[in-house]
Amino acid sequence: MFSFRLDAECKFTGARTGEIKTGHSSFSTPVFMPVGTRATVKAMAPFELQEMGAGIILANTYHLYLRPGSDVVREAGGLHRFMGWPGSILTDSGGFQVFSLSTLRDISDEGVTFRSHLDGSAHLMTPELSIKVQEDLGSDIAMCFDECVPWPCSREESEEAVRRTLRWAERCRDAHAGKGQALFGIVQGSVFEDQRVLCARELAAMDLPGYAIGGLSVGEPHGEMYRILDTVTPEMPISKPRYLMGVGYPPNLVEGVARGIDMFDCVLPTRNGRNGTLFTPTGRINIKNLEYERDFSPVDPECGCYACRNFSRAYIRHLFRSGEILGSRLCTWHNLHYILDLMRKIRGAIAEGTFPEFRRRFHETFRDGATPC
Amino acid sequence: MFSFRLDAECKFTGARTGEIKTGHSSFSTPVFMPVGTRATVKAMAPFELQEMGAGIILANTYHLYLRPGSDVVREAGGLHRFMGWPGSILTDSGGFQVFSLSTLRDISDEGVTFRSHLDGSAHLMTPELSIKVQEDLGSDIAMCFDECVPWPCSREESEEAVRRTLRWAERCRDAHAGKGQALFGIVQGSVFEDQRVLCARELAAMDLPGYAIGGLSVGEPHGEMYRILDTVTPEMPISKPRYLMGVGYPPNLVEGVARGIDMFDCVLPTRNGRNGTLFTPTGRINIKNLEYERDFSPVDPECGCYACRNFSRAYIRHLFRSGEILGSRLCTWHNLHYILDLMRKIRGAIAEGTFPEFRRRFHETFRDGATPC
Secondary structure (H helix, E strand, C coil), X not given: CCEEXXXXXXXXXXXXEEEEECCCCEEEECEEEEECCCCCCCCCCHHHHHHCCXXXXXXXXXXXXXXXXXXXXXXXXXXHHHHCCCCEEEEECCHHHHHHCCEEEEECCCCEEEXXXXXXXXXXXXXXXXXXXXXXXXXXXXXXXXXCCCCCCCHHHHHHHHHHHHHHHHHHHHHCCCCCCEEEEEECCCCCHHHHHHHHHHHHCCCCCEEEXXXXXXXXXXXXXXXXXXXXXXXXXXXXXXEECCCXXXXXXXXXXXXXXXXXXXXXXXXXXXXXXXEECCEEEECCCHHHCCCCCCCCCCCCCHHHHHCCHHHHHHHHHCCCHHHHHHHHHHHHHHHHHHHHHHHHHHHHCCHHHHHHHHHHHCCCCCCCC | CCEEEEEXXXXXXXXXXXXXXXXXXXXXXXXXXXXXXXXXXXXXXXHHHHHCCCCEEEEEHHHHHHCCCHHHHHHCCCHHHHHCCCCEEEEECCHXXXXXXXXXXXXXXXXXXXXXXXXXXXXXXXXXXXXXXXXXXXXXXXXXXXXCCCCCCCHHHHHHHHHHHHHHHHHHHHHCCCCCCEXXXXXXXXXXHHHXXXXXXXXXXXXXXXXXXXXXXXXXXXXXXHHHHHHHHHHCCCCCCEEECCCCCHHHHHHHHHCCCCEEEECHHHHHHHCCEEEECCEEEECCCHHHCCCCCCCCCCCCCHHHHHCCHHHHHHHHHCCCHHHHHHHHHHHHHHHHHHHHHHHHHHHHCCHHHXXXXXXXXXXXXXXXX
16 A cells, blocks of 8 residues: 655655655655645645646644544544545644644653643654554554654753653554554754764664654755754665755755755745745745836746646736735645645656756855755 | 617616627626725636626726726736736725725815825815816716715705706716717615616716716615615616616616616625625525534525635635635625626526526525615
8 A cells, every 4th residue: 555666766866756655645755745734735726736747635633633623534534534635645744833832731751741832732642653643544654653852952962852752652563453554764863964974873763664754844944954954864764755844945955855855845945935935936926015016927938837827927916915815725735736746856857867957056046045955 | 889779678677778889799698796995806816707708897087096096007018917817897986985995075166175084185076177087987888976975964055066066977978079989877875766766867967978877875775775766767778787886785787777777886795705605596695604513515506606616715714714715705705796796687587488487496596684775
């Protein structure tokens, strides 16, 4: 029910392209997964995501466990059916959200006691419960429950989190029934190279079908992220997909791919879209700016998305100034289209052996405060 | 550029079916016009409106005059192009909004001085300016600038408004350049039958291409509305379209049609949709109610809209509880589909000579506090 096939590798960088098959769909890698936190990719309908070629989306265990409750989703026939999404779904474990959104009560080896950010109710999330919830959701790829440390954090704090993450990964594997769902491990270790290497090796020994890198893109400089990727991806099995969690800023996607990453997710394109910040080949623009008041050209004349084919910057600006839902829809649509299209171009360049040239040209063109490595 | 053709009339009621042609589209009547106040039908994209068979939408002169400004829309090439809508557009005159939304400063025979509800800026709206703005917007049907009185109001207040509305209608006609845009008159007169009859006759003498009934659906009981319709529609030219402004509650649509109305508009289906109130053949339901938590059936199993074909009540409830945009989208989509479908069924029943039977069955089935006449 889950397979990964490598098709081409770049001769000069770590970039590679391939295909992942799940029980629901096949999609090419490197892939970007739009984020559908609460069983919907904000502002979008499933048919629109299909139209723009999304093969897999991400949903959040923490949010769906609290509302509507994973029992409701299970009774609905699983998340695919509940949200009307025919493609693949990856669920994160709830680890990141438990640490970032809830009011933490207690972290122990058993699990994490927390209070819901919705109603203050108390819950104990354990590796076993995370797996149970993800099985109820019926995602194609489940993630091991991990401990996420903030950045910056001390070497000791990070070491403790790595230790717990490894122990919890074993418990997740033991609790996981399989049934058409692949379980991925998560490498932690903050910005400490030795801890990252240790964590990656221990997880590799568990022979899971895929591995993620967690705890990056949490505020550290881009250079730090790239340094850790340079260290950790060579320690991750070549034949398994590598997933860099929470990364979606275009220059980071290109650099992640160059370091051997196959999967990405991030709220950036959808969140930026709802704020009126739009991706273009030369960087981001804010559509609310006065300069677009009488700009009757599309956001990007070269872009083939629904927004760019049908509407002007002036119109989208008007929608935002008026607080109209269509504004959020069009900008989300455009941004996701931009990112999915970027991934298509990246895959094409890898397949054609021109990725280094693509990478160079991308950084020359995309200029909005990016820190090209 | 504008024509109206009558195709069939009911033998037992005033109901009739026909076709309106504008420079942009042809559509069958009786017709419901979704409301796109600020150059967007809230939560919907143009292609979705086309898909559900909307032939004409309404936009608001008052709102677009204030933001983005009718000069911006004119520079964009007109409202159709600005908002990417290929069908027909009717613009109201701004009369109703000047009286209901702004801070009124002064009403004189010259026009209305008001303060914008957006920024408090002062403006003078005159019949001539209303026509100029509507010509800038480039709608297919423009409305005469009229004076709307609230309900209830005194006979004297209403009489003064009728007098002014008639004088302003002449000024609108004189100011109107034509150029592919039809100008409709508006009958006022509150709930006073003699004033309604007088106003309708005076306007009919102006030989405008269509006529509307304003000042109804402003709080009066349904029975009062029906009484005025019974009085006024016989005074309106048979060969011109009759438009009942601001009416969209399903039982009122059926009863309006029975009294010879050809066109309707209302924010009800879109506003209800954004509040999670959904139309069904047996009345309205509120999707946020607990009873739908585990209801995995569609909103209406007989409905062919995108929401009903793909999602459950439980899922839509979840979207609303989570404040997700897709919830507003799906409910708006369903409600507009419901209303447009109701109009299709009404037209079919008139054409087949079964409208009285259709009307009886409709009121027997649709039960949510309606006052069938």
